[in-house]
Amino acid sequence: MKHLFLLLLSFIFCACSGQHPKINGVSFVGAPNEITAATIDPIVNVNANWAAVMPFGFIKSLDTPKIVFNMDRQWWGERRDGAKKTIELLQNREINVMLKPHIWVWHGEFTGDIDMISEEDWKTLEKSYEKFIMFYAELAEEMNTPIFCIGTELHTFVQKRTDFWSQLIPKIKTVYKGKLTYAENWDQYTKVPFWDQLDYIGIDAYFPLSQSKTPNVEELKKGWQKHKNAIVTLHTKIKKQVLFTEYGYRSVYNTAKEPWDSNRLEGNIDLQGQENALTAIYQEFWNEPWFAGGFLWKWYHNHSEVGGADNNRFTIQNKPSEQLIKEFYSINQ
Template identity: 55%
Template sequence: MKIYKLLFLLLIFIQLSCNSQQKKINGISFVASRDTISIKHISPIIKAQGNYVALMPFGFIKKLSSPTVIHNNDRQWFGETKNGLHQYAKNFQTADVKIMVKPQIWVWKGEFTGLIEMNSDENWTILEDTYSDFILTYAKAAQNLKADILCIGTELEQFVLQRPTYWKELIVKIREVYKGKLTYAANWDEFKRVPFWADLDYIGIDAYFPLSDKKTPSVKDFELGWQPHKKVITQIQKQFNKPILFTEFGYRSVDFTGKEPWDANRVEGQVNMQGQVNGLQAIHNQFWKEDWFAGGFIWKWFHTHAKVGGEKDNRFTPQNKPAEVVLRKLYKQD
């Protein structure tokens, strides 16, 4: 009788383990556009085995010291607005793809959002008020859509570090209107200092860690490069007992792609498909089988699938590259 009981418990454990693997977030960051979308834009993501998309409405500020967040107006692209979010999300949900709503800030000329900083208390108050309006607009939209995850900010280090009380209070306000899971997308060198991880459901990291100085790092090179970073990630995970979510990850198909993976400004550079492939294989090897790792969202994917990426493209998208084939294989395993 004891043997049968042990076998039964073993079967339950195996089933739970399988279910755990199936629940990994195999996510894709879906770029907002001028257009509405339909199943023809979603089909390539389903083929790539994506089970989540990050949808990214935008707010704008004029410069790093400007306090006013402008959002949801007629001058924005459709996909960057509340109506666009709704249209995109409903189409993805119809196709059984889950949603993370990830509102983001764009600073004019593309300056780094982590450096947004005000020069007076008055301007900090304006920034806080307009950012609250921005994020609560999309928290309510996320609730109406029954989106699975809401990301409350992306790479806003100085704003977060200098105004921690505001962020704590903002999270309370968000939870009053949105009942799903919350995360914040911390930059790879910021996540250790975020003061409110205990108040969220996932520790979110934009995982552009420097991993190798080689022109074409091998999978082993990438994995060796991950070791010191993975050690810190696991320390933070244990400290807060929250799952890790890579709110963004990815590599450009360019030489030296592991050296400064965050660098999107350097347009020049020799196309290197193998470096991108090896980086994706290594990050999957290192993280996707860890129990404490929730999954991640590859950066980035455009709706006009047939017209982007390809053999001459050295940017982040895996579309129409060997990286897309590898991504499909890796996501299918989970």
């Protein structure tokens, strides 16, 4: 618990300096079936003051130009009705919401590699994506969510079709009056051409930090320095706050080597590595005035049935890191 004490001590200044409360968020995974108010209790218990709600659209392959969404065969929490009810339940507990629509490519292929084979297909995709994102921008406005995320990890689409995105953002602003961000992957965020049109620089912060099996906090903080310097450089240029639209670590050995790796594997459980990596990210970022906060990846509705000491996935639920989050998130309330 020594590192937890040091973590809390290091944020006394932050809590007393008059800074705005950070976004202490969780990424709330859409539930298969309708949830109740009791589902929100564990989020309140870890002192989260924000949650990302994530409806989904689907495409069949990386070169398919049509997005399908809001279908009956989707999970309840991935559709409009489920997202709306989830937002209501969170807001009833005074938890702010970032509505963050995602695209899922069948077979789990990476959305950043979505790429059309013809100009005609690109035009079709653009029309389809605009329909998808405007549909949820209208929901974000209806529910008065403070932040709307206009896309997640779509770097090929973003970099190849810059004119589309530059025209899409003003259209979104005609129906949604809150703050906007976009969630780009850790290795592509410097190449987004429209940060100046948004309110936050959004980064999915799965930066590689260490090759060690169980890296300690100081090693992880050292691993952050080159990445942090690059983030500060972009912030200084764009003059927008930085938001970690996703951050998190698996409870697995080598958790900071390739933090984006979500492949299924058995065993190799390392609860300490997860705890150390989260401690390091908090110490490095949450006290910075240019840093808005972040959304922990990821949080499930069925709290009592997920996570635990034999789980090596991203969730902190029912692991030592849950207590770490509870203590840390309590500081900036």
